[in-house]
Amino acid sequence: MxxxxxxxxxxxxxxxxxxxxxxxxxxxxxxxxxxxxxxxxxxxxxxxxxxxxxxxxxxxxxxxxxxxxxxxxxxxxxxxxxxxxxxxxxxxxxxxxxxxxxxxxxxxxxxxxxxxxxxxxxxxxxxxxxxxxxxxxxxxxxxxxxxxxxxxxxxxxxxxxxxxxxxxxxxxxxxxxxxxxxxxxxxxxxxxxxxxxxxxxxxxxxxxxxxxxxxxxxxxxxxxxxxxxxxxxxxxxxxxxxxxxxxxxxxxxxxxxxxxxxxxxxxxxxxxxxxxxxxxxxxxxxxxxxxxxxxxxxxxxxxxxxxxxxxxxxxxxxxxxxxxxxxGTSPPVPDEAPAAPTPAQVVTGEPLPPEQTGATWFTEWRPDVLMLLVVVAGVLVYVRWHLRLRARGDRWSGGRTASWLVGMAILAWVTSGGPAVYGHVLFSAHMVQHMVLAMVIPIFLVMAAPVTLALRALPARKDGSRGPREWLLVLVHSRWGRFFAHPGVAAANFAGSMMVFYYSGLFELSLTTHVGHLAMIAHFSLAGYLFANALIGIDPGPQRPGYPQRLLLLFATMAFHAFFGVTLVTSESLMVADWFGLLGRPWGDSAIVDQQLGGSIAWGIGEIPTMLLAIVVAVRWAKDDERTATRRDRRVERSGDTELDDYNAMLARLAERD
Structure with a gap:
């Protein structure tokens, strides 16, 4: 040996x-x-x-x-x-x-x-x-x-x-x-x-x-x-x-x-x-x-x-x-800048896309290989988890899987399609990208309950090492995880980070650097997920308040979005003027008019998902009351209405005393 x-x-x-x-x-x-x-x-x-x-x-x-x-x-x-x-x-x-x-x-x-x-x-x-x-x-x-x-x-x-x-x-x-x-x-x-x-x-x-x-x-x-x-x-x-x-x-x-x-x-x-x-x-x-x-x-x-x-x-x-x-080898495509760059190439490093129309939202693509890999990996992993549960006889809603696939498809479009192409040169298109990332995609992802599916599908390790399931539990139950998942913090982050982002140098950083752009995508997607999960999700993490408090948080953020949109609509000062003001676009509205249009989009797009969330919360509130009433009726049939009997007895004692 x-x-x-x-x-x-x-x-x-x-x-x-x-x-x-x-x-x-x-x-x-x-x-x-x-x-x-x-x-x-x-x-x-x-x-x-x-x-x-x-x-x-x-x-x-x-x-x-x-x-x-x-x-x-x-x-x-x-x-x-x-x-x-x-x-x-x-x-x-x-x-x-x-x-x-x-x-x-x-x-x-x-x-x-x-x-x-x-x-x-x-x-x-x-x-x-x-x-x-x-x-x-x-x-x-x-x-x-x-x-x-x-x-x-x-x-x-x-x-x-x-x-x-x-x-x-x-x-x-x-x-x-x-x-x-x-x-x-x-x-x-x-x-x-x-x-x-x-x-x-x-x-x-x-x-x-x-x-x-x-x-x-x-x-x-x-x-x-x-x-x-x-x-x-x-x-x-x-x-x-x-x-x-x-x-x-x-x-x-x-x-x-x-x-x-x-x-x-x-x-x-x-x-x-x-x-x-x-x-x-x-x-x-x-x-x-x-x-x-x-x-x-x-x-x-x-x-x-x-x-x-x-x-x-x-x-x-x-x-x-x-x-x-x-x-160290020189590639066939030279690294040098064009001999006669356009204003857009000088500012953004990329040529100006064609004039924006309704069709170009879906025909113009500039693939982001990192985000596309994230989307493909997300689809493959989620579907595999679903199939794993079904193979061992457990149930998982097909509707939740469909919701996840829709969310991933929208994510691919908003990060590589028209919103990504025009969001680099038009404030209004950037606002479409932002609102979809923060308010539309998270609703589909939350309805898909990916954390719940992962905890059911991933195997647990017994040797003291940390696999995906253990890391997920660590993240969900960590001090920072519970803090950011708290409904109040999630709402404040969801609404407040928008103001911080646009009225600080972070917005310019997301335009001028690819790292900043990816950080913007990650932050607002995660902020939107945490907020939506606190309101309508089933994934573990937040200690969800009662339904009246959820509606209060939701309408408060709606009011904030309205205020933010109105501020942009009435503003005469151009954000990141050294960027949007120097692109030399021969088509479209002026930069300031386009920015005001972006404010209208922030107001309008923000209200639609908010109202959908309010409807979902209201429906679940009604169903929760119905389930509570059903449980009470069953308890009454089984052991009598002790609460009503005690109340009547109390009234009888008061009557005798009088």
Whole structure:
């Protein structure tokens, strides 16, 4: 047995080493194909910088992935034992390496952009100038985030802390997604979303596998390996889809046409696609008989797992290497701004859409790959939960499923269709998008009761780890969850955040940055869901008041919406004038007239869903009274009307006293 167990320890070492080695070799090979190492005709920084640029990129990606893998394993995969502590230690070491590589990347990118040779001359002044550029500030912010994650990872011990740190790493990935080829062909927002999904999906896919290998090297996962790997496999499947879809979208934005696949950049894209397909096939073969083999105590069968894991890690390293070379290769679609940009392109970075008509609300589309993936995932997961309940004989209303599908369809339209296209250039269209997000979609989602369905469909874990069901319960019953779900707080947030958003710099931030736009979508959708759930929902969380108090909250928010709409209608001051006032639209009303129209929309659209909510509350109030009366009648038939008898007896005693 000792002889058979030896490869199970040695193979992970070679697997992790092969990951780095193959990634570096793939980076060099892909860099040669893509011309990354060729001297620049203008301000060349030297051969050292040309080689270090993709190398630091691939090493940084591997370090980020391992950091994510350790935090993800501690938050979602591992029970509360030594393995969780080891995973966090691995994440801390990887975060430290990420910090050093990110710091090196600042100097390498600085030298490449400004053509400064490292170690030659006085570059301090040039470096100071570079750090004042947006790219320099983004790279510096990544270094700061990496350093903070390193320190905090050494301090956290719980899944909750690990989850918070995963959110911080996501911020860094969002920053990194802004530094690639993301501005060509007037598709900046699409490219940024696709790049973020690609980086995040690759990190979540690769990182946990590296961490599992490290834990096996250190003697961990002795009893939980089959269960943990099965959990990771489900995550890996989602990541494979996300990486594949986002990669195709990113490639199309940068390639622009099929003819451009014959360029060096196109060749690297094709190589990456082939490697991804190969990696998917390896993963499928790997997991096909994984449960049966891992459940066996035979060390030789475990050796099969490690052999396949090493191959998969090597394939991932090759993909990472090609990706790093792609980042340094000039795409066929240039990043430069148009030679003669229109006013709309100067302000928004995108061409002006055609004149708005009734038909263009449904014919004009600018897909947001991130939100479309959210919609597709939401549909697939909800339907799967419904089918799971039905398969085990439990009932779930088809009407609730239909309500969810309608809500998801509207979400796809409002974030990628006409409201998204015109909401970027017309205040009135933006207000349509806002009102639908906050007041229409939440009604359908609340009627679908997704939290209740999830708690019934998701399996519970018994080993002390936190799966989706455990995390959902933690969120619902947490102090912050109960606070924001409270009907009064939900109503104040629903109404008050609108005023804060439009009369502060947040509105401008949502127009000028894609991150701000996505944050707006998330906030108002969630605020609308919490408010509607407090009034008409059945999902757990809020302690719902009586029906009269619910109607009072509802009419109070209705009055606030009316006040907000009237304020916009009567206003003569243009919001974000540097944006809406400088687009040079040859069609439509003036910016101030369009803003006043937006106020009317806020007033009108806001009243319709409010009245629907009021009707639902009133109907449920009547049904609740009817159920109460029915229960009382049954009690009277069973044991007599004791309340009426006591009342009559009291009246009789009063009469006798008189």
């Amino acid at each position: 000792a002889r058979l167990s030896h490869p199970s320890v040695r193979t992970p070492v070679w697997g992790v080493a092969s990951l780095v080695l193959v990634a570096l070799l793939a980076t060099l090979a892909a860099g040669i194909v893509g011309g990354v190492f060729e001297a620049s005709a203008i301000a060349d920084a030297g051969a050292t910088v040309r080689v270090l640029l993709p190398v630091t990129g691939v090493l940084g990606n591997l370090a980020i992935a391992t950091t994510v893998g350790g935090l993800l394993a501690a938050a979602f995969l591992l029970p509360a034992d030594k393995d969780r502590s080891r995973a966090l230690t691995t994440a801390a070491v990887a975060a430290g390496a990420w910090t050093l590589v990110a710091l090196m990347d600042v100097f390498v990118v600085f030298a490449d952009v400004l053509g400064a040779r490292l170690g030659e001359g006085d570059v301090g002044e040039l470096l100071g100038s570079f750090m004042r550029l947006p790219l320099g500030r983004v790279l510096a912010a990544v270094v700061v985030v990496a350093a903070v994650v390193t320190v905090l990872t050494l301090l956290v011990e719980t899944p909750t802390g690990s989850a918070w740190l995963l959110g911080l790493v996501a911020v860094a990935l969002a920053l990194v997604s802004l530094t690639g080829h993301t501005s060509g062909a007037d598709n900046h927002r699409v490219a940024v979303s696709a790049m973020f999904l690609h980086l995040a999906g690759a990190a979540v896919w690769l990182g946990p596998l590296v961490v599992l290998a490290v834990l096996r090297v250190r003697g961990g996962l002795t009893a939980t390996l089959p269960v943990v790997v099965a959990r990771y496999s489900r995550v890996a499947l989602w990541c494979y889809v996300v990486v594949g879809v986002s990669g195709l979208v990113s490639a199309w934005v940068r390639v622009g046409s099929l003819d451009a696949l014959g360029t060096a950049y196109g060749a690297l894209v094709l190589a990456k696609v082939v490697l991804l397909v190969l990696l998917g096939a390896l993963g499928w073969a790997h997991r096909r008989g994984l449960s049966r083999r891992l459940a066996s105590a035979d060390g030789q069968q475990r050796w099969v797992f490690w052999r396949l894991a090493a191959v998969e890690l090597a394939a991932m390293g090759a993909v990472s290497g090609v990706a790093a070379a792609l980042a």
